[in-house]
Amino acid sequence: MIKITIFIIFTAISMGQTISLGFNQEDEFCTNREYGKCNFFVIKKGDLSKQYSCIVVANSVLKGNSYRRASWYYLLGGDVDKAFEVAIIGLDKGDYFLAETLAEIYIIRGDMESAKKYFEIFKKNAKVDMRWIGDHFDTLGRLYTDKFSPNIAKELLGNRSFLIDS
Numbered sequence: 001m002i003k004i005t006i007f008i009i010f011t012a013i014s015m016g017q018t019i020s021l022g023f024n025q026e027d028e029f030c031t032n033r034e035y036g037k038c039n040f041f042v043i044k045k046g047d048l049s050k051q052y053s054c055i056v057v058a059n060s061v062l063k064g065n066s067y068r069r070a071s072w073y074y075l076l077g078g079d080v081d082k083a084f085e086v087a088i089i090g091l092d093k094g095d096y097f098l099a100e101t102l103a104e105i106y107i108i109r110g111d112m113e114s115a116k117k118y119f120e121i122f123k124k125n126a127k128v129d130m131r132w133i134g135d136h137f138d139t140l141g142r143l144y145t146d147k148f149s150p151n152i153a154k155e156l157l158g159n160r161s162f163l164i165d166s
Contacts, residue, residue, distance in 0.1 A: 042076050046142035051077045071101050096125035104140055108147045116156045
């Protein structure tokens with residue numbers, strides 16, 4: 001058996017940081033197949049039987065210090081505690097997009113006050129086109145049917161003009 005270790009290194013010149021996005025095939029073999037399974041079956045179809053694929057993807061991207069993506073894929077994989085842990089680390093490193101993920105996690109945990117607080121941090125610090133946020137809410141609504149309501153998330157997010165319709 002051939003052991004292959006692949007490391008892809010990106011240098012974020014504008015940020016002055018080096019980010020390693022890599023995986024070791026000996027570990028959990030994050031392939032396009034696992035990524036595809038997670039995105040198609042879990043995100044698009046809401047098929048919880050394929051959530052392990054999302055965990056494999058999360059573990060892989062975490063090795064490259066992509067806290068935002070790792071936290072999202074842990075959440076898709078059903079590991080809310082790990083998604084929370086990774087999101088806190090990334091937010092502490094200045095990735096304010098993770099405030100949105102933390103707000104979603106707090107909704108899943110039933111803590112609406114904390115969710116609102118993190119949505120405020122997100123709105124204040126993450127200045128980008130927000131068309132995708134409704135997709136996040138819809139996906140989580142399918143995966144966490146008894147714990148996450150897209151309507152409650154939109155209400156807690158507040159300022160509807162913040163959401164841009166596609």
